[in-house]
Amino acid sequence: MTNLIQFKDVNLIRQGKVLLENLNWEVHQDEHWAILGLNGAGKSSLLRILTGEFWPSSGTVTVLGHRFGKTDMSQLRQKIGIVSSFIAERLPNDMSAEQIVLTGNYKSSILYKAFDQAELDEAKAMLRQLKAGHIIGRHYASLSQGEKQIVLVARSLMASPELLILDEATSGLDLLARETLLSQLNQIITLPHAPLLLYVTHHAEEITSSFSHVLLLKEGKIVAQGPKKAIFQIEQLHDFYDQPVSLHPLGQERLFIQPKLD
Structure with missing residues (x-):
């Protein structure tokens, strides 16, 4: 199985502050991932490492076969598309x-x-x-x-691109515009030579059937990762949000998550 992204024991420290801690993560061919995290979880820092804007303080990073420190980063950046x-x-x-x-x-x-x-x-x-x-x-x-x-x-x-990153791509969109954009993702993965998709959001209901895997990022740490069905379990989400939540199916493998009301 081909690793398209590999993080091994990755830490990121900036100005004495730990932004990312001990990240271990692998993305394989034919997987499309959503990265879910609340504000301040470290999503932007993770993306900046992926695109070579930030360098890890420790650990190893390989993206699309390019190992950081042993590759021409300009060549890697040519393989990455970003919507932000x-x-x-x-x-x-x-x-x-x-x-x-x-x-x-x-x-x-x-x-x-x-x-x-x-x-x-x-x-x-x-x-x-x-x-x-x-x-x-x-x-x-x-x-x-x-x-x-x-x-x-x-x-x-x-x-x-071999990798397409969508960073909070629905920010500022109304409901209809958001749904239109999300539907485009299904078009993308059916294109010839479709890129690997990474979709970064803090809204779980935006994680459509286009995405096979989910990474939960909290306070700079990966708290869970894997196939979407395994991650979207009630106990797992209770721990992630630090409070009881309820799940509401939206169709096409989508879920709406809200605080559980007594």
């Missing part, structure tokens, strides 16, 4: 949706070199694959927040 609010803030409002998508080929927020119609058609095709053909030709500034997020997803797929 910090990227959205950098994109020009006066570009069309398909031009924004095309910037994903260059890992840039702008089109810094000339492009031809074939490349632009490829970007349009990507939007159509994600059932977003109706926004082709529209300025990025005119799009709804949900439409902008779908553009970011399409953009991240342009360079055919």
Whole structure:
């Protein structure tokens, strides 16, 4: 079984503060993971290690066959796509949706070199694959927040990444926009040469049938990890949330978790 991500005894200490402690985690081929944690759990720190922005204070990290300290990190970053609010803030409002998508080929927020119609058609095709053909030709500034997020997803797929990270991807979306975006994930995993998905959230109900595995992160530590059905057990979640919770099925293997009311 191929390991696409491997953390061994990973610790991260910044300015004397322990952000991540003794992480051991493996992701294998054909697994798609959700990382669930409350605010301050260490999710952002974990992502920054994955993308090579932070270096572990101790332990070993291997991502997509690249072992940190023994590889060219620029080559690794070319294999990773990211959907995150910090990227959205950098994109020009006066570009069309398909031009924004095309910037994903260059890992840039702008089109810094000339492009031809074939490349632009490829970007349009990507939007159509994600059932977003109706926004082709529209300025990025005119799009709804949900439409902008779908553009970011399409953009991240342009360079055919081996790993796609979605970091709080539904933040700021209304209910319908959130559900539309989540449905796009099912489209992604059916694409030829689909990337490994890592979906980072603090909302358990966003963990759709697209995801086979879940990692629970709490106070910088992994408290549970494994197949989704094994993790979403009532006793496990009681311990994770430090209080009794109740589970409500939402269909398609999704759950809504709320504090248990007497």
